[in-house]
Amino acid sequence: MSARVFALVIGIDSYRSGSIWNLESAVSDAKSIKHWLVHHLCVPRHQIRTLLDGEATTANIENAFTSHLLDNPAIERGDAILIYWAGHGSSLLVPRSISGSLSARGYSHIDVLVTYDHDTKSPSGSGRISGISDRSMFTMMRALAAAKGDNITLALDASFSAPARSQNRGSVRWTPTVKATAENVIAGLWRVDDISAGEGFFRSEYDTHTLLTASGPHEGAVEGNDGGRFTQSLIRAAGVLPLHQTSYVDLISHMTSSDPSFDENHDQTPRSLGLHKSRIIFHALPFVADERFIALDAHPTSDHFRIEMGSVHGIVEGTELSMHRHNRRGSLNPALDSLKVLEVHATWSLARRRSRDGVQGEWAQITQKTPFQPKAYLRKHLPFRHAGGTGRAIQV
Structure with a gap:
């Protein structure tokens, strides 16, 4: 934008x-x-x-x-x-x-x-x-x-x-x-x-x-x-x-x-x-939201964070992210810490920050992730359907 x-x-x-x-x-x-x-x-x-x-x-x-x-x-x-x-x-x-x-x-x-x-x-x-x-x-x-x-x-x-x-x-x-x-x-x-x-x-x-x-x-x-x-x-x-x-x-x-x-x-x-x-x-006005940043929601009793992206967005276990204070373009926004995804769901994930101390941010940006493999995702998440009249299960 x-x-x-x-x-x-x-x-x-x-x-x-x-x-x-x-x-x-x-x-x-x-x-x-x-x-x-x-x-x-x-x-x-x-x-x-x-x-x-x-x-x-x-x-x-x-x-x-x-x-x-x-x-x-x-x-x-x-x-x-x-x-x-x-x-x-x-x-x-x-x-x-x-x-x-x-x-x-x-x-x-x-x-x-x-x-x-x-x-x-x-x-x-x-x-x-x-x-x-x-x-x-x-x-x-x-x-x-x-x-x-x-x-x-x-x-x-x-x-x-x-x-x-x-x-x-x-x-x-x-x-x-x-x-x-x-x-x-x-x-x-x-x-x-x-x-x-x-x-x-x-x-x-x-x-x-x-x-x-x-x-x-x-x-x-x-x-x-x-x-x-x-x-x-x-x-x-x-x-x-x-x-x-x-x-x-x-x-x-x-x-x-x-x-x-x-x-x-x-x-x-x-x-x-x-x-x-x-x-x-x-x-x-110039400091608009940067779509590359993902909202973080801190868990109240642990060092885990909920990330509002999941497997449908290409997130996999092991995806690494950086933590930031805000999501605005054109404004100083250094990384405060790093996170690693531990648990992946369809539309959200759980990640843990590497350091237990330090300033907590509310936004994250992906720094490294395992290449997304759509076939593996489909095999895991979509049901089999049967070819009409043959009784054979066809994997999508």
Whole structure:
């Protein structure tokens, strides 16, 4: 069964503008996220749209958002939606001449996700291209939530402030914007009619989506040859947590407590923001029941377990199984113990666990069994019938 998850995954290492230094591992991070979605959460490839490097222009991203997510008839209301970004962020000063309400409320910057063609001349000749701004993203999330529901996750492995230490500049996913202006940003806004709404990405009151961000407002999103610190920590956490029981808050808490690089440097702290951050990740939609697991029922006075499969399912004496906590796909589920079938009936069996101690699970998965021989089963379980008029017994 495929997961009801749809994703737009963006990764940019190389930029068109010569004033933007290239990154090393944003593209590999985007590919890692796609691999996790496909191979761990069983998301069909056609439900994932990936834009890398030169594909990730402002126009292409906006078009992919509209066609793959907003107007996609395959997405039903409540389906899980992920928008993942790995690449530079930036910010621009807001001049006083633009919407007095902005300066009156104390906002002096517009945060921008730096697209491949950010800070370059527009093909139409009307100024500079200025990426995806916080105002545009706010409007996009609002439109998407209205159409598809609020099971939306926005994950940003980017930062919007200059690194605190100049020597870290080349390893931080932030770049200054040299030529594009706030006027260019506002001219390129995505369906925005109120530029005073949606200031900054780091807002805790959003009810349209949950934000996972690599760092705080004045911190840097650090990368290395092996990937972004945030994304690689996220992938590692997804491999060791029971995600079907893990909230966004739990996920970020585990990342910050288990990854020593966050504590050692004190310059990057991943965060989860939004009114729905206490929800289970993706509202638990990808973590569907795995049909390979069999329900276990422990005997009250012995170490025997009843297994809801028997000889008609190919179970034989000696079949070996592993014991597990749950039966959910895409969520950490290590073997707790092993079992061996001792007694077989038509539709159920009895098995004994090898260890008498340890955690008890409620589900089992077959690890080894004797090849099923249907003729032997039929000889044992089906009666003889007589050939008409001959008196000879014919074995079925």
